Amino acid sequence: MLAFANAKINLGLNVTGKRPDGYHNLETVFYPAKIYDTIEITDAETTFCEIRGIAIPGDSKDNLCLQAYHLLNKDFDLPPQQITLLKNIPVGAGLGGGSADAAFLIKLINTKFQLGLSVNQMQDYARVLGADCAFFIENTPVYAVDRGDQFSPVAIDLSAYFMVLVKPPVHVSTADAFGGLKPALPEVNVKELMGLSPDKWKDVLKNDFEETIFLKYPEIAQLKTGLYHAGATFALMSGSGSSVFAIFDTAVTLPELEKANRVFYNI
Known part of the structure; x- marks a missing residue:
């Protein structure tokens, strides 16, 4: 089975x-x-x-x-x-x-x-x-x-978008993820932000792990920047990393990112 x-x-x-x-x-x-x-x-x-x-x-x-x-x-x-x-x-x-x-x-x-x-x-x-x-x-x-x-x-459906995920050759440990992290209550909770369209998420929908992980692994931060340069509506590290996903309005290919990373299209 x-x-x-x-x-x-x-x-x-x-x-x-x-x-x-x-x-x-x-x-x-x-x-x-x-x-x-x-x-x-x-x-x-x-x-x-x-x-x-x-x-x-x-x-x-x-x-x-x-x-x-x-x-x-x-x-x-x-x-x-x-x-x-x-x-x-x-x-x-x-x-x-x-x-x-x-x-x-x-x-x-x-x-x-x-x-x-x-x-x-x-x-x-x-x-x-x-x-x-x-x-x-x-x-x-x-x-x-x-x-x-x-x-x-939660009412969220991203099926109308083209979604890409990039996994760099980096493994993020739990110790790396939580080291230096300062827990805090957000100004707006994630569920409320799901009422916005993805093009409004860039400045408000966060991943608290990014700050510390990006300092330790700047190549992950560069991936996120690269996805925005490629035209992403929104990009964010998933969980405690190291993968970064991006939401595009239309289908794309990212051959430059494929050279050093695993790239998954239409996830």
């Missing part, structure tokens, strides 16, 4: 405070992006995860897909499965690829073994695995708050 797990981008991201549990509160809009990993589960003698495509740092035994399987296995005594993951979503890019894989695996298992889990139940399992993991269960645009795992609907 196959599933195609898509990435996400963040339409704005404000880090609003530090939590007692060590995490941060934030507010953002998660929006699905058309960049996909492929996940397959098949019956096997033992449960394991085979990863192909882009290499994932760390031990494959710690992969979020395996963690999702074991989380459900505690409650449902599942048959052993071979999990085959064809990785295409860039890693360390602020695109939620690992979370997407885990969430789609939960949905695959729910369907294959007829567990009867509701959306809310699957989201609760996903929240254990990562702050943005639960988003991918319904996989529709949401306004996310708290750790990024509490959702409310």
Whole structure:
């Protein structure tokens, strides 16, 4: 049984405070992006995860897909499965690829073994695995708050635009992202800004991680500038980086950016 797990981008991201549990509160809009990993589960003698495509740092035994399987296995005594993951979503890019894989695996298992889990139940399992993991269960645009795992609907549709994402050869660590960050409440929350058209976002829709990340990795800042020079209506780093997405009114090609970066068109 196959599933195609898509990435996400963040339409704005404000880090609003530090939590007692060590995490941060934030507010953002998660929006699905058309960049996909492929996940397959098949019956096997033992449960394991085979990863192909882009290499994932760390031990494959710690992969979020395996963690999702074991989380459900505690409650449902599942048959052993071979999990085959064809990785295409860039890693360390602020695109939620690992979370997407885990969430789609939960949905695959729910369907294959007829567990009867509701959306809310699957989201609760996903929240254990990562702050943005639960988003991918319904996989529709949401306004996310708290750790990024509490959702409310948001009316935003960018299908009329041509969207591009650029992933530079840079991996941004969590320490890099949060180092020097000063949480603060925004003057206007992200959900309200979704009422504006994208051509009005440039000066008001922010990503709080950009300031510190751009200082440490100026090549990411240069990418954003380059996308505006290419005619983008709006450009922003996604999540804690390092990818930058851009919204164009019409289709474009960016051969100069393709020389040193992975460029995804019409996401």
